[in-house]
Amino acid sequence: MDDYEIRRNIWEGKIPVEFDFDTREFTSIRSPQSYFAMLPRISYFPLCLSKALKFLSLSVDEDIDVKDVWLEYNGQILKWHYPIGLLYDMHVADVTLPWVINVRSQNHPDELVHPSKDTMRHIFLQAIKEADQLKHRGQVISSMTKDEHNRLFDSVVNNKFDDFWSVNKRLMHDETNKISYIPIRFYEPGSPFKQVLISPSNEDDSPCTLENAIRKALPTIDLSSYTVISQGINVPLNTPVIWMARNLSYPDNFIHILLRKS
Amino acid sequence: MSETQSKINLLLKAAGDAPIMKQNNWTVEGDHTIAWLVAFIKKYLNIDVDSSLFLFMNQSFSPSPDHTLSSLHQCFTTSDKLVIHYSTTNAWG
Numbered sequence: 001m002d003d004y005e006i007r008r009n010i011w012e013g014k015i016p017v018e019f020d021f022d023t024r025e026f027t028s029i030r031s032p033q034s035y036f037a038m039l040p041r042i043s044y045f046p047l048c049l050s051k052a053l054k055f056l057s058l059s060v061d062e063d064i065d066v067k068d069v070w071l072e073y074n075g076q077i078l079k080w081h082y083p084i085g086l087l088y089d090m091h092v093a094d095v096t097l098p099w100v101i102n103v104r105s106q107n108h109p110d111e112l113v114h115p116s117k118d119t120m121r122h123i124f125l126q127a128i129k130e131a132d133q134l135k136h137r138g139q140v141i142s143s144m145t146k147d148e149h150n151r152l153f154d155s156v157v158n159n160k161f162d163d164f165w166s167v168n169k170r171l172m173h174d175e176t177n178k179i180s181y182i183p184i185r186f187y188e189p190g191s192p193f194k195q196v197l198i199s200p201s202n203e204d205d206s207p208c209t210l211e212n213a214i215r216k217a218l219p220t221i222d223l224s225s226y227t228v229i230s231q232g233i234n235v236p237l238n239t240p241v242i243w244m245a246r247n248l249s250y251p252d253n254f255i256h257i258l259l260r261k262s
Numbered sequence: 263m264s265e266t267q268s269k270i271n272l273l274l275k276a277a278g279d280a281p282i283m284k285q286n287n288w289t290v291e292g293d294h295t296i297a298w299l300v301a302f303i304k305k306y307l308n309i310d311v312d313s314s315l316f317l318f319m320n321q322s323f324s325p326s327p328d329h330t331l332s333s334l335h336q337c338f339t340t341s342d343k344l345v346i347h348y349s350t351t352n353a354w355g
Contacts (some may be wrong), residue, residue, distance in 0.1 A: 081326070111297060113327065122324070122352070129323035134337065138322050181337075192295055195333040 006247045010231050011161045013041040015088050016098040019052045021059070025105045028060045036098065040159055041085025041231065042251050044124075045071060045078060046115035047157050056103070064105075066115045072102040080115045081123045083250045089229050089258045090187060121153045124252055128152060131183035131253035132171060134197075135245075140174050156251050164251060171253055172246050182208070182241045184255040186217045194218060200242040210244065210257075211237035218259070227262040230255060268292045270331045270344050274303065277318065277349040281307050292332030296325050303348055318347040318354050 019035045035052040039045075049066050057064045071078040073091050078101065082090075092099060113119055128149075132141035141149075148167045155164035179200055185193040198213045214223060214237075228235055230248050235257075244255050272288045283306060290299075300315050309315060319325050319338050335344045347353070 079328075111327075123326070126324040127326065130319070130325065133320065133322060138320075142322075192293070192328050192330045193333070195329070196336050 003243075003247050007165070008161060010248060011040075011042055011164075013085060013232065014038040015041060015084060018098040018100045019103050020100060021056055021103050022105070026056070026060050028062075029056075030059050033059070039084050041083065041088070043084055043156055043159070044080065044082075044120055045084060045087075046080050046120050047117070048084070052103070069103050069105050070108055070112055072104055073099070077109050077112065079112065081113050081120070083252070083256070085231060086187075086250070086256045086258070089232055089256075090189065093260065117157075121150075124153050124156070125149055127252035127254060128171070131249075134181040134183045135171070135179045135253075136174055136177040137180065139177055140171055144170070152251070168251070168253075172249075179242065179245070182213070182245050182255065183249070183253055184213060184217075184241060184245070184257065186214065187256065187258050188218075189260065198241060200240075200245075207240040207242060209237060210235055210239045210241060213241050214257075214259070221259065225261060226259045229258045229260060268332070270335055271342055272299075272331065273343050273345045275345065275347045277321075277347040277353045278351050280315075280349045281309075283307065290331060292330060292335065294331050295327065296329045296331075296334075297327035299331065299346070300327070309350070314350060316349045316352050318349065321347060321354055323354070324352075 015038070017037050017039050019037070021029055021033050023029055023033060035055045037048070037052060039048050046066050053064050053066060053069070076091055078087050078091070088099060113123060129138065129141050132138050144167070151163060151167050182198045182200060184198055185195050187193045194217045196217045198208060198216060200208055202208050202212055210228065211223065214221065214228070223237070228237065230244070235244070235248070241255070249255050268291060269289050270292045272290055274283055274286045274288065276282045296317060300317060304311060304315055316324055319334060325334055331344060
């Protein structure tokens with residue numbers, strides 16, 4: 001049920017990214033105009049941009065902060081509060097690496113959250129609270145100390161797998177509380193995510209599979225024409241969702257599933 | 263039929279020192295997101311767009327800005343009414 005190797009590999013998944021600084025918006029930029037980095041799938045762009053922005057600041061002779069910029073790929077805004085791996089699965093249909101992202105400074109989109117570390121911490125912890133509300137009626141997260149909450153976020157910032165799981169294991173395996181519902185979100189490009197109540201078991205007591213869950217969340221979808229992706233993996237439709245929750249969840253405790261027309 | 267199903271009955275309650283809304287019962291499209299609701303409440307209460315406004319479900323967590331009201335209703339409400347608290351401070355941490 002609990003697969004350490006898989007959890008470890010998921011945590012260590014990285015994406016090579018090329019940040020291109022928009023030369024129409026950063027007019028004083030000196031070449032070179034790109035910055036390359038390997039970014040953890042499980043992290044968030046606002047937590048990973050300091051080196052790229054330091055590099056940019058040197059090229060334009062002024063201090064550029066994360067709040068001064070926003071990211072765009074293929075004409076689409078990259079949301080600050082989505083994990084990097086989810087954004088990649090969402091926006092990149094053909095695997096061409098590195099992932100070339102445009103760093104922009106003008107026409108800030110209203111829909112972006114403030115990219116400060118405090119805002120990111122807040123959004124991240126609220127997602128974990130919501131996930132625990134689904135799993136254990138919020139009882140496990142509310143029994144944790146503020147220090148434990150902070151350790152969950154700080155271990156993502158500092159990329160510390162063992163620190164994260166020393167706290168997160170209680171959210172995944174609580175002795176007194178069985179999991180009621182699986183925190184899972186379904187994304188189709190261009191629409192808001194779908195989230196419904198998914199129990200670990202079907203009514204006939206068989207384990208609820210990914211296919212069962214998709215049919216519940218998106219009853220009209222023709223699954224034969226979709227590719228189902230999570231963590232960059234084409235997940236087999238017969239995978240039990242309880243196994244996915246424990247092994248394929250992002251640190252925010254949600255399984256993020258992308259449905260892409262194939 | 264689809265029209266009545268896609269509408270959500272929403273009850274907005276002030277928490278902390280947030281100003282009270284004179285009209286607090288609304289019927290809105292279920293496809294609307296939390297980001298839309300934040301903008302709606304700020305406009306109704308004349309709160310500056312740049313100031314903070316926190317929304318809370320079940321007095322326990324702030325939903326993601328991308329959550330639709332119908333997803334929240336399905337996952338966290340047993341009655342036909344979706345109750346959301348709003349506050350200018352982070353009332354429930």
